[in-house]
Every structure is written in structure tokens, then in C-alpha cells.
Amino acid sequence: MKKTSNKQQTTIKVGFITISDRAARGEYEDIGGPAMQTWINNALLSPYEIATTIIEDEQTLIERTMIDFADNQNCNLILTTGGTGPTTRDVTPEATHAVCERIFDGFAEQMRAVSLRTVPTAILSRQTAGTRGKSLIINLPGKPEAIAVCLGAIFLAVPKCLELLDNSNIQIDLDFVEKNFG
Template sequence: MSGGGARPVVRVGIVTVSDRASQGVYEDKGGPAIRDWLARALVGPWETVARVIPDEQARIEATLIELADAEGCSLVVTTGGTGPALRDVTPEATEAVCTKMLPGFGELMRMASLKFVPTAILSRQTAGIRGSCLIVNLPGKPSAIDDCLQAVFPAIPYCVDLIEGAYIETDAAFCKAFRPAHAARK
């Protein structure tokens, strides 16, 4: 950042996709798990824009578009809707609103999860880019959220740099972000 001014606030969208949580039948544990993980990982000014919505593809798409385009989020992290059940449509919604998909995110998250549970192969997590926003789909279980974020978050700040989103800083003691030496910002 030049001119010595304050760094802009990083806006992070957190979307819980769950019929039961959106109806108040089930406590949303995924969204708070993401927020708590980010509170340990991020330094510098940041804020979340949270949504809890049902497993409806049109609603998921509209929410992702709103967070990326209208709310100015540089990162949107979803939880839920990534399994094989009929109503699990988060990856389809993500693919519908993104201009580029990043399948390596899903591949790495499944590899990380397979260390703990053989059913990780049923998960369809993915990630994609919409404008200057990175959208990452995570599973719904808080422990799986932690496993997946630990695996992929080191690449997220540099990815957001490449798509000209906000500059994301991490606490290296918790999650060391990777940026090539030539990409370091002053």
C-alpha cells in the first residue's frame, strides 16, 4: 500500500447453506466455526458478512453474487451443501456464478479430510473466482472446516492478490500464507 494510509478492511462473506439452520430447527455451527477460524488466522482490519440460507440453488447463486458484487467481499467461504444428497447443490451454484474454477482447492481439501474419514471422497468441495472474489466451498462439520481451511488457506491470500481483491494478512504462527518473493507487498 502506498501513501502510508490505512489498509482497507477485508470483507469476508460466510454462507451457511442448510435447510434446517435457515429455518431455526438446527443451530448453525459451520458459520461460527469459519468465523472463529478466521479470527485466529487473520491480522489487519477485516469483517464478515454472514448469511444462513436454505439448500436452494437459485438462492445460493443470488447470495454469492450479492456478497461478491454488492457487498465487496474479496473472499466468500460457504459451509454445507457439498455432499451427494439430492439437495446438496452448493458446488453447482458456485460453478454457475464463477468465471473460473479452481479444482485444486477441492482436491486438496478431500486429501486432507481423507486422513480422518473415508467418506471424504463423497464431498464435492470446490472453489472459483467471480470478479475479484474467491469463493471456497467447505463441508458443514466444524472439525472438517478446520481440516480444510488448514489445508487450503495458505494459498488463499496470494490467490486473492492475483484477482485484485483486498490484501489478506495472516498470523504466521497460526497459518502462514504463501506469497512468492516477487509478490510481497510493502
């Protein structure tokens, strides 16, 4: 039996943004976007809507897309995958910092701390998180395994953050999330 939180459900909107030059051009199958969606589908018990897109690693495009998802599409939670590494094309954190009013360092610290337990190069990952209006934006790595580790490390804080931002009351599968907690 699934253990759930006890608040009345709220329908939220989750935005999934894949940031990859090759996937955007159709040269590479997007595996990060579906990995995020599968994880969220397993974790959320409340009804939710989705918005998805695949875009190239261009800072202005990433910024415009995040702004659109937050301001126009009214996504409560925006998850990105890709563009968090050390190369010059990896500009997702810069775009996130440019569009967010507040940065929440704890999300990034926890994701890296948990990832470092199994991947020594996780120290190179630059994912971050912040808020724009009533939207929580979280950058995730590009590999499905790393996405699962990072979401497991931080997701228990997401419902409370959304509640504080816009009074959302989402139910999560606590058994799934706790089982996947780093």
C-alpha cells in the same frame, strides 16, 4: 510471538454463507457459520469486515446470495458451509460453478486429500472453489472439525489469490495457519 507476512495490511470483507434447510428454518443451531468465523478470526491479522447469512439448500437462492456477496457487498473472500455432500439437496457446488468465471480445482483436491487422511468418506465431499470478479468463493463442509481441516489445508494460498485478484495485501498469522496445515 506470532509470525506474520510482511506486506502492508489491507482491510478486506469476508462473507460467510451457511447453507442448511434446518438452520435457515431455526430448527437447528448453525454451527458451521460460527466455526468458519472463529477459524478466520484466528488466522487473519489484518482488519476485516464480515457479511453473514443462513439460507436454505436451494440452488437459485445460493446463486443469488453468492452473486450478492460478490457483486453488491464486495466480499473479497466468500466462504460457504454445507450443501457439498452426495444428496440431491446438496447443490452448493453446482451453484458455485454457475456463478464463478473460473474454477480452481487445486483447492478442492487439497481439501479432499487432507480430509481423506482421517475420514474415509471425505471422497464423497464435493466442495469446490472459484472466482467471480474479484471475489474468491470457497465451499467448505458442514462440520466444524472438517471446516478447520479444510481451511488449514488451503489457507496459505488464499492471501496470494486475493492479491492477484484485487491487489489485497492481507496479513495472516502464519504460526496459526502452519500449525493447522493438514
